[in-house]
Amino acid sequence: MSRILGPDEIEQGIQTLASAIRERTAGAPIALVGIRSRGDEVAERLCTILAEEDRELALGILDISLYRDDYEHLRENPKLQESDIPFSVDDAHVILVDDVLFTGRTIRAALDALSDYGRPAKVELATLIDRGHREMPIQPDYTGILLETSRHDHVHVSLEACDGEDKIEVVERNPG
Ligand SMILES: O=P(O)(O)OC[C@H]1O[C@H](OP(=O)(O)OP(=O)(O)O)[C@H](O)[C@@H]1O
Ligand SMILES: O=c1cc[nH]c(=O)[nH]1
Numbered sequence: 001m002s003r004i005l006g007p008d009e010i011e012q013g014i015q016t017l018a019s020a021i022r023e024r025t026a027g028a029p030i031a032l033v034g035i036r037s038r039g040d041e042v043a044e045r046l047c048t049i050l051a052e053e054d055r056e057l058a059l060g061i062l063d064i065s066l067y068r069d070d071y072e073h074l075r076e077n078p079k080l081q082e083s084d085i086p087f088s089v090d091d092a093h094v095i096l097v098d099d100v101l102f103t104g105r106t107i108r109a110a111l112d113a114l115s116d117y118g119r120p121a122k123v124e125l126a127t128l129i130d131r132g133h134r135e136m137p138i139q140p141d142y143t144g145i146l147l148e149t150s151r152h153d154h155v156h157v158s159l160e161a162c163d164g165e166d167k168i169e170v171v172e173r174n175p176g
Contacts, residue, residue: 005145007166010159013128013144014042018049020142021095021126029056031092032126035110036063036081039098041159042128046097058092060085067109089118095142099157101127104136129168131155151175 021030032050034043040061047059061084096110107125114123126142131149145168149155152175158167 001172003170003172005168005170007160009145010128010166010168014045015049017042017126017128017142017144018046021046022050022053024141025093027053027055029058029093031058031060031087031089031094031120032097033060033062033085033094033110033114034097035106036061036065038157038159038162039096041161042099042126043097044161046126058087060087062096062110062113064106064109064113067112069105069109083113085117089114089120091119091121093122093124094120095124095126097126099128099159100155101125101130101138101140101143102133102155104134104138107138108136129155129157 032043032047034040043059047057051057063081063083065080094114096107096114098106101107111123114120124141125138127140128144129147130140130143131147133149133151147155147170149170150172152173154171154173156169156171158165160166
């Protein structure tokens with residue numbers, strides 16, 4: 001069994017994130033840092049929307065593979081890509097951006113990876129989807145879509161730029 005959300009819901013989710021970021025940051029300089037993979041695409045789409053107003057906006061990409069706490073995953077997915085942070089992180093207001101927030105382990109790793117680049121003044125978290133079931137004391141500051149899921153489900157996100165379509169599929173799985 002699976003539930004599907006389409007392009008309209010994804011666009012609405014990204015617009016919700018952009019509005020909340022616009023409202024809460026009130027035109028102050030911000031740096032969006034998208035987490036590979038697909039967090040970078042969400043960050044890029046947010047950047048396009050937020051760039052419509054006259055503000056200082058930076059965009060970066062973080063690969064957290066080397067900072068994960070599950071080394072098996074790295075063996076199964078050996079694709080290591082570079083991070084690209086083309087601005088000074090020192091004293092910046094960084095908003096980490098990801099497509100899905102689940103256990104929070106990716107964000108824990110992202111905070112570690114980011115600290116290699118400097119000492120930001122503030123780090124916030126924006127996620128397109130919060131599907132719950134945290135295993136770390138990590139919560140988003142900005143959420144696009146709140147998805148009710150069971151712990152065993154898998155949320156599969158496709159985005160136009162990398163997958164050719166905007167789609168969210170919640171694949172329901174039985175425990176065990
Ligand atoms: O909160 P968590 O439990 O860490 O889960 C969320 C992360 O899981 C997915 O990445 P995944 O590890 O599947 O790799 P991918 O981004 O390359 O698909 C997703 O893109 C998030 O980054
Ligand atoms: O359901 C999940 C869990 C982790 N990461 C995803 O992208 N989906």
